[in-house]
Amino acid sequence: MFKFSWLTKKQSFPGGLKLAGHKQVTQIIEPALPKELIYPLFLAADRYAKPCVNVGDTVLKGQIIATADSLLATPIHATSSGTIVAIEKRPIAHPSGLSDSCIILQTDELDEALPTEPCIAYTEQNRDFLRHKIQQSGIVGLGGAAFPTAKKLQPSQAIHTLIINAAECEPYISCDEILMIESAPEIIQGALIIQYILQAEHCIIAIEDSKPEAYSALLSATESNQLQIKQVPSIYPTGGEKQLIQVISGVQIPVKNLPSEYGYICQNVATAYAVYQAINLGLPLTERIITLTGDGIKQNQNLRARIGTPVKDLVAACQGYTPQAEQLIMGGPMMGIALASDDIAVIKASNCLLINQVNKPISQACIRCGDCADVCPSELLPQQLYWYSHTQQWDNCSDYQLADCIECGCCDVICPSKIPLVQAFRVAKAEIQQQQKQSASAALAKKRFDNHQQRLQRIEQEKLVKQDKRKAAIEKMKAAAAKRKLS
Amino acid sequence: MLFPTQSSPFSASNNSVQAIMQQVLFALIPAILTLFYFVGYSVLMQISLAIITALIAESLCLYLRKKPILSTLADFSAVLTAVLIAIAIPSIAPWWVVVNGTLFAILIAKQVYGGLGYNPFNPAMAGYVFLLISFPLPMTLWQDASIFLSFSDAINVLFEAVAIDGLSSATVLDYTKMQLRSGESISTIQASSIFGFIGDNNKEFVSLAYLIGGLFLYLKRTIRWHIPFAVLMGVFIPASIAYAIDPNIYSSPWFHLVTGATVCAAFFIATDPVSAAASIKGRLIYGFLIGFLIFCIRTWGGYPDAVAFAVLLANISAPSIDSYLRPKTKTQ
Amino acid sequence: MLILCLLFGFLGLLLGVAAKKFKVQGDPLVDQIDALLPQTQCGQCNYIGCRPYAEAIANNEADINQCPPNGEAGIIALANLLGKEAKPLNSEFGEQKAAAVAFIIEQDCIGCVKCIPPCPVDAILGASKQMHTVISSECTGCELCISPCPVDCIVMVPVETTPEHWHWSQHV
Numbered sequence: 001m002f003k004f005s006w007l008t009k010k011q012s013f014p015g016g017l018k019l020a021g022h023k024q025v026t027q028i029i030e031p032a033l034p035k036e037l038i039y040p041l042f043l044a045a046d047r048y049a050k051p052c053v054n055v056g057d058t059v060l061k062g063q064i065i066a067t068a069d070s071l072l073a074t075p076i077h078a079t080s081s082g083t084i085v086a087i088e089k090r091p092i093a094h095p096s097g098l099s100d101s102c103i104i105l106q107t108d109e110l111d112e113a114l115p116t117e118p119c120i121a122y123t124e125q126n127r128d129f130l131r132h133k134i135q136q137s138g139i140v141g142l143g144g145a146a147f148p149t150a151k152k153l154q155p156s157q158a159i160h161t162l163i164i165n166a167a168e169c170e171p172y173i174s175c176d177e178i179l180m181i182e183s184a185p186e187i188i189q190g191a192l193i194i195q196y197i198l199q200a201e202h203c204i205i206a207i208e209d210s211k212p213e214a215y216s217a218l219l220s221a222t223e224s225n226q227l228q229i230k231q232v233p234s235i236y237p238t239g240g241e242k243q244l245i246q247v248i249s250g251v252q253i254p255v256k257n258l259p260s261e262y263g264y265i266c267q268n269v270a271t272a273y274a275v276y277q278a279i280n281l282g283l284p285l286t287e288r289i290i291t292l293t294g295d296g297i298k299q300n301q302n303l304r305a306r307i308g309t310p311v312k313d314l315v316a317a318c319q320g321y322t323p324q325a326e327q328l329i330m331g332g333p334m335m336g337i338a339l340a341s342d343d344i345a346v347i348k349a350s351n352c353l354l355i356n357q358v359n360k361p362i363s364q365a366c367i368r369c370g371d372c373a374d375v376c377p378s379e380l381l382p383q384q385l386y387w388y389s390h391t392q393q394w395d396n397c398s399d400y401q402l403a404d405c406i407e408c409g410c411c412d413v414i415c416p417s418k419i420p421l422v423q424a425f426r427v428a429k430a431e432i433q434q435q436q437k438q439s440a441s442a443a444l445a446k447k448r449f450d451n452h453q454q455r456l457q458r459i460e461q462e463k464l465v466k467q468d469k470r471k472a473a474i475e476k477m478k479a480a481a482a483k484r485k486l487s
Numbered sequence: 488m489l490f491p492t493q494s495s496p497f498s499a500s501n502n503s504v505q506a507i508m509q510q511v512l513f514a515l516i517p518a519i520l521t522l523f524y525f526v527g528y529s530v531l532m533q534i535s536l537a538i539i540t541a542l543i544a545e546s547l548c549l550y551l552r553k554k555p556i557l558s559t560l561a562d563f564s565a566v567l568t569a570v571l572i573a574i575a576i577p578s579i580a581p582w583w584v585v586v587n588g589t590l591f592a593i594l595i596a597k598q599v600y601g602g603l604g605y606n607p608f609n610p611a612m613a614g615y616v617f618l619l620i621s622f623p624l625p626m627t628l629w630q631d632a633s634i635f636l637s638f639s640d641a642i643n644v645l646f647e648a649v650a651i652d653g654l655s656s657a658t659v660l661d662y663t664k665m666q667l668r669s670g671e672s673i674s675t676i677q678a679s680s681i682f683g684f685i686g687d688n689n690k691e692f693v694s695l696a697y698l699i700g701g702l703f704l705y706l707k708r709t710i711r712w713h714i715p716f717a718v719l720m721g722v723f724i725p726a727s728i729a730y731a732i733d734p735n736i737y738s739s740p741w742f743h744l745v746t747g748a749t750v751c752a753a754f755f756i757a758t759d760p761v762s763a764a765a766s767i768k769g770r771l772i773y774g775f776l777i778g779f780l781i782f783c784i785r786t787w788g789g790y791p792d793a794v795a796f797a798v799l800l801a802n803i804s805a806p807s808i809d810s811y812l813r814p815k816t817k818t819q
Numbered sequence: 820m821l822i823l824c825l826l827f828g829f830l831g832l833l834l835g836v837a838a839k840k841f842k843v844q845g846d847p848l849v850d851q852i853d854a855l856l857p858q859t860q861c862g863q864c865n866y867i868g869c870r871p872y873a874e875a876i877a878n879n880e881a882d883i884n885q886c887p888p889n890g891e892a893g894i895i896a897l898a899n900l901l902g903k904e905a906k907p908l909n910s911e912f913g914e915q916k917a918a919a920v921a922f923i924i925e926q927d928c929i930g931c932v933k934c935i936p937p938c939p940v941d942a943i944l945g946a947s948k949q950m951h952t953v954i955s956s957e958c959t960g961c962e963l964c965i966s967p968c969p970v971d972c973i974v975m976v977p978v979e980t981t982p983e984h985w986h987w988s989q990h991v
Contacts, residue, residue, distance in 0.1 A: 365604030
């Protein structure tokens with residue numbers, strides 16, 4: 001009765017915000033070869049790669065320098081030729097600002113590459129072979145989450161629809177858009193390879209309606225009936241997997257489930273391009289398009305950057321900083337992370353470097369206007385979650401489904417009182433997780449302590465039993481001796 | 488080069504508390520101008536007195552609470568409360584009435600609870616009820632809307648307690664209630680000269696002005712349609728049922744909508760986000776409750792106009808409404 | 820008058836039946852308090868293990884602010900459970916330290932097995948004349964193994980925050 005969904009023409013997801021684009025779609029340029037390339041061994045929450053080179057080794061571009069022992073981690077490739085000068089702690093692109101082990105490669109200006117092993121006739125290949133090749137080429141989701149693509153292309157359920165995510169809904173970022181304009185045929189090929197691996201019946205490229213040039217580039221590169229190219233409304237966060245699936249098909253996937261459980265798989269358009277390069281050209285993932293933007297650098301550019309390039313080298317390729325350079329954000333303005341220094345190197349997940357002025361308004365009290373609930377794509381009540389996380393009522397936070405928050409930032413941006421909602425929710429989630437961890441480890445310690453006590457008691461018992469036995473034996477001996485004396 | 492690190496998002500919208508309050512004040516201008524056109528400078532003086540009192544009271548509280556004064560006053564919420572009280576009370580009430588009401592609203596109903604965002608009750612309505620109970624006589628002497636008070640006359644009435652003949656008259660709600668008690672029927676009552684088209688002579692246009700202001704707020708997306716619609720329906724539906732049962736003792740639903748502060752309550756008072764319910768379904772129920780209570784108290788209660796009491800009663804119910812009507816997310 | 824007597828009699832009967840039918844076995848309060856304690860079993864509270872301390876709190880023999888590993892947050896949780904007022908940690912019983920695990924410096928270890936029995940969670944692996952080592956993932960940081968060591972080869976190493984274990988409430 002209160003939904004009025006018959007008034008809306010298109011299928012859409014709940015909430016969302018229309019944000020100003022700020023996109024400058026510049027042509028891709030190649031920055032100069034950096035002197036040093038830095039590769040963190042930390043891949044994700046619980047996955048590290050192991051170096052397979054030593055300090056002093058010379059390596060070629062495309063050579064594997066760190067291996068991964070599970071499908072959940074991908075190997076790290078050298079992105080230029082040179083010498084490994086160190087494996088040491090350097091600050092990494094992580095919100096903690098901590099330093100961690102990195103392989104440091106000093107380039108030798110030659111940029112020599114390993115010979116490639118292309119596989120053009122992919123339809124004659126085994127799907128497992130193609131997945132293995134994708135894994136060994138180091139391909140991860142280039143939309144920002146960096147999940148290993150080979151693992152994602154091995155779902156446990158049958159897939160009927162592959163959606164290539166060309167939405168790029170965050171403001172400022174235009175790397176996917178320029179990639180589509182300049183390399184549409186390769187992207188189509190990559191999409192078809194992925195469709196072949198998944199055996200999906202449908203393949204849809206979803207692109208925002210604010211990108212007409214990229215849309216027509218894709219259309220001209222597609223032969224009829226190969227795949228569909230659909231335009232979606234430019235609302236943030238359309239680019240989120242579940243939101244995009246809901247816009248395209250109307251299916252709303254619950255928060256606890258994966259899209260693959262419903263027969264959908266999403267892949268970023270740059271990932272499709274990387275798959276094409278890996279399979280058709282035999283090239284491992286050594287570079288990606290990064291958008292450098294914001295009023296903090298002299299020239300806004302899309303760069304074809306090598307993975308491992310320090311940020312300062314990319315800034316130099318854009319003629320350097322302006323006086324407005326006050327903060328450095330890796331990613332977009334909604335979900336990016338702030339980096340403390342420009343010595344940090346870009347990683348596979350870096351799609352954008354936004355350099356602009358700090359905007360930190362003073363926050364006021366919540367006026368309970370409810371705008372936050374209107375824009376939440378997960379249909380949560382950020383207002384209630386804020387009251388509870390503010391007063392540290394973690395149980396109530398969990399009750400109001402804080403775990404379903406995707407930290408998109410819509411509520412934060414729309415709040416008239418400028419309350420830092422996303423930060424409050426992140427802290428609340430961390431506290432809840434820590435509490436659960438502590439309870440679990442306390443329960444384990446208690447179990448071990450109980451076992452320890454039981455073991456000691458058992459030893460005591462055995463000791464007593466032995467003592468009794470010995471006493472009884474002595475009594476017996478005494479009795480026998482007494483008997484012998486008598487007789 | 489080193490940079491400071493903060494958490495995402497790194498962008499903000501133009502939405503702000505100040506912008507919202509300013510838009511509501513802007514939307515009240517048609518009503519204020521209409522009132523001024525009919526009753527003269529008295530209403531402007533009430534508004535000025537209220538604003539000055541509110542700002543002084545709030546500054547004092549903020550100083551005592553060691554909070555930043557100028558930036559908090561700049562959110563215009565005290566000004567809005569003051570204006571709402573000033574246009575709700577009779578325009579010929581002596582100066583100390585509006586000052587007391589505003590002091591109560593700001594100091595007790597708002598600051599004592601913690602300031603903006605923490606007050607459970609609508610401060611303007613809390614102030615109005617305080618005045619109604621403490622000073623019943625000045626609060627029931629309404630200015631006749633066919634008399635335009637000049638500046639000097641207004642000063643005399645408000646500050647020097649000068650009585651002017653025929654200045655005050657009963658409102659239609661007052662008159663209707665009294666006459667119904669004496670056993671008159673609605674048709675006879677509505678033949679009286681104090682009636683205009685449907686409601687008070689001249690004053691009914693103020694309701695129209697409130698409606699225009701309210702529609703402006705809706706189009707600007709400052710308020711959503713749920714609360715105003717629910718309040719108006721809450722008055723209209725029960726009134727229609729009662730009117731259908733016996734048109735002689737129950738006024739028509741249009742009468743209820745136009746007279747008193749119904750339209751003002753629907754668009755400006757009930758929509759105060761701090762004291763209203765938070766969820767969509769909750770807001771519809773909250774609004775309907777206000778409308779229903781307005782109708783009930785007017786028809787069977789002791790007071791001729793019931794908006795303030797209805798709003799306060801609904802404020803008390805808002806947290807319960809919210810906790811029962813929590814929307815479930817799709818996590819199954 | 821008669822009606823009142825009958826009413827009270829009926830209510831009394833109801834209470835008696837409820838007391839029998841809904842009787843709770845054991846003392847759940849001790850379990851609830853124990854669940855809020857960190858299970859370090861360090862004895863800094865002057866009780867041997869966390870359960871005796873929980874029992875002492877339940878019997879009002881001990882105060883709620885005697886447990887350093889529990890910290891402020893733990894004291895507040897206990898205060899909320901028991902309806903008491905939260906107090907600051909009583910420094911007589913120790914200070915709350917940063918999370919640390921025991922580490923045996925292997926060059927100095929003489930294999931005397933003196934550190935193994937004191938460990939309340941059996942986190943030290945070793946045997947006579949064999950190298951001893953602490954299983955870090957099981958160590959609760961209670962420090963009970965440090966004094967029994969005759970060559971002082973056990974040290975407490977603070978748990979380092981790595982990107983793997985970092986979380987947002989540590990964000991500056």
